[in-house]
Amino acid sequence: MNEVMKAIIQLDPGRAGSAIDSQQYREAVITKLRTVIPFAAACCTAVDPHTLLTTGAVTEQGLEAVHSELFEYEYLHGDYMKHEQLIQAEIPVACLSGVTGGQLEQSERYREVLQPAGFGDELRAALMAGGVCWGFLTLFRQSGSPLFGAGECTAIASIAPYIADGLRHYASSPPAEVWSMERQPEDNGIMVLNDRLIPVSTNTAANNWLEQLRRAERLEAGSLPGPVRAVALRVLAGEQVRAGLADDAGPASRAKVCLLTGDGAYLTVTASRLDGPDAALAVSFTSTRPSDIFRLLADAFALTARERELAGMLSLGLSTKELAESLHISPYTVQDHLKSIFAKAGVSSRRELIRRLLSQ
Numbered sequence: 001m002n003e004v005m006k007a008i009i010q011l012d013p014g015r016a017g018s019a020i021d022s023q024q025y026r027e028a029v030i031t032k033l034r035t036v037i038p039f040a041a042a043c044c045t046a047v048d049p050h051t052l053l054t055t056g057a058v059t060e061q062g063l064e065a066v067h068s069e070l071f072e073y074e075y076l077h078g079d080y081m082k083h084e085q086l087i088q089a090e091i092p093v094a095c096l097s098g099v100t101g102g103q104l105e106q107s108e109r110y111r112e113v114l115q116p117a118g119f120g121d122e123l124r125a126a127l128m129a130g131g132v133c134w135g136f137l138t139l140f141r142q143s144g145s146p147l148f149g150a151g152e153c154t155a156i157a158s159i160a161p162y163i164a165d166g167l168r169h170y171a172s173s174p175p176a177e178v179w180s181m182e183r184q185p186e187d188n189g190i191m192v193l194n195d196r197l198i199p200v201s202t203n204t205a206a207n208n209w210l211e212q213l214r215r216a217e218r219l220e221a222g223s224l225p226g227p228v229r230a231v232a233l234r235v236l237a238g239e240q241v242r243a244g245l246a247d248d249a250g251p252a253s254r255a256k257v258c259l260l261t262g263d264g265a266y267l268t269v270t271a272s273r274l275d276g277p278d279a280a281l282a283v284s285f286t287s288t289r290p291s292d293i294f295r296l297l298a299d300a301f302a303l304t305a306r307e308r309e310l311a312g313m314l315s316l317g318l319s320t321k322e323l324a325e326s327l328h329i330s331p332y333t334v335q336d337h338l339k340s341i342f343a344k345a346g347v348s349s350r351r352e353l354i355r356r357l358l359s360q
Helices: 002-011 022-034 064-076 081-089 108-117 150-172 202-218 226-242 291-298 305-316 320-327 330-343 350-358
Strands: 043-049 054-059 093-094 119-127 133-144 187-194 199-202 254-259 266-271 280-288
Touching: 002 150, 022 043, 022 150, 022 187, 022 202, 054 064, 054 202, 054 226, 054 254, 064 081, 064 108, 064 150, 064 226, 064 350, 081 119, 081 133, 093 150, 108 119, 108 226, 119 150, 150 254, 150 291, 187 202, 187 226, 199 202, 199 305, 202 226, 202 280, 226 254, 226 266, 226 280, 266 291, 291 305, 291 350, 305 320, 305 350, 320 330, 330 350
Parallel strands: none
Antiparallel strands: 043 054, 043 133, 093 119, 119 133, 187 199, 187 280, 254 266, 266 280
């Protein structure tokens, strides 16, 4: 297991010489894990840390057929090991056999989705780094295979933070191919779905974004990308809560996801219910607001509350003395905070930091 952990650390996209994209990184992680823990299929999902909605998933062959159903059970059904429950756990890793005492049939997700598809036990891990969730890892055993053991859960728990660090890097680092404003759709993207999440209509800008999101997840033409499915299901889940048919999803219930696209642009995907007799769902694709980008990057760099406050003031062009007076701290403390911020963001000057944090 130590060798696998070292191999995953070597994959870290923050290391010099690493040139793989997020999809390739997660595929490589799954390959490394399979050398020490047997499983039939795996899914590694990156999420928006503020809403916990997917920004894209890597799924292996054999799992794609039930992936949309697993989505629906995550958002619209109560069950064991829900993602938001894992995040709150002291050890954010669990297996279905462990939480059901070996009685997998107690899980509706197992009875209705996993078992019919030939799967047995399921192991889930919340990928936490800096106190923030950056994604989820799920491993599946074939029906009839041995159940996941406590030792395997412990092993995944030891590796999960390193995987999370990799996902955190991809959330904050534009790809080598820099985004060109000339390629960005001029209009906001609009897509209308019915309650079965079947597209009713789209505009040209939405089609452009959908193509890019499908490319990131390597989906076939016409497939609904994970971020779109997630925001739409979040709306439906909220309606269940208001109707008294489900428990409150908590503070992470907003139907919104912010992600860094393959072309280096920050995209926000949101969903809402339209008024009218058809009661359709509207999905919008817009450029992410600077405040949301800053918040995402501040999380990715694990800035403290004071460092966030100071970094947010840098665009005002204040001197060290003026920053100190505004924050009621000494100039020496300001300098210490700046050094820490520079180190976390991988820059060496205020100008670089402003470009890194505030100009994307």
